[in-house]
Ligand SMILES: O=C(O)COP(=O)(O)O
């Protein structure tokens with residue numbers, strides 16, 4: 441049997457489908473300011489780089505004067521920090537996390553979502569006890585695709601060195617490039633918020649349902665261990 445290794449997860453678009461809540465919060469702020477709302481698909485395509493990049497994209501899409509940015513982001517955060525009503529776990533995600541934890545893998549989270557809404561959503565879905573390490577989009581000055589937040593999560597889970605023996609699981613360009621920069625093998629969930637074709641992103645393996653993840657983790661670890669010098 442494979443030796444367990446730390447596994448770090450992305451959050452939005454990987455474990456949870458949070459785009460409907462993010463969309464609702466963005467549109468509430470736009471409406472308050474007499475700006476036409478944006479469709480869900482459009483807002484979903486803006487998610488992945490954290491709140492600052494989300495609002496850079498909203499401001500560009502709606503041709504908003506940049507001077508309004510701080511007030512818009514503050515109004516958004518007031519709604520977003522505890523927005524869970526429209527968010528759902530992706531099918532099989534919690535079961536897969538349970539199976540991986542039971543197999544002895546230390547689990548962690550590395551998200552570009554700020555810590556406050558991250559903690560609320562983890563508690564809401566009963567995930568906090570599975571995730572002893574959580575790094576949010578405002579935990580460090582750097583955000584994914586910079587490797588620093590993922591390196592910190594891995595270090596806190598005891599995976600260090602030039603190529604830590606660990607895995608990262610995520611959905612987006614930000615995750616793929618972050619994992620490649622660490623470097624750690626990257627498993628990509630194909631039903632998330634990625635805009636780029638999977639073939640164009642660095643990755644070790646793809647899955648489209650969380651039922652497949654425990655088997656894919658075992659196969660990826662076996663492959664890396666065999667090829668290790
Ligand atoms: O909030 C975002 O923009 C992205 O969050 P994620 O890193 O969990 O995908």
Ligand SMILES: [Mg+2]
Pocket residue numbers: 450451452453454488610611612632633
């Ligand atoms: Mg994501």
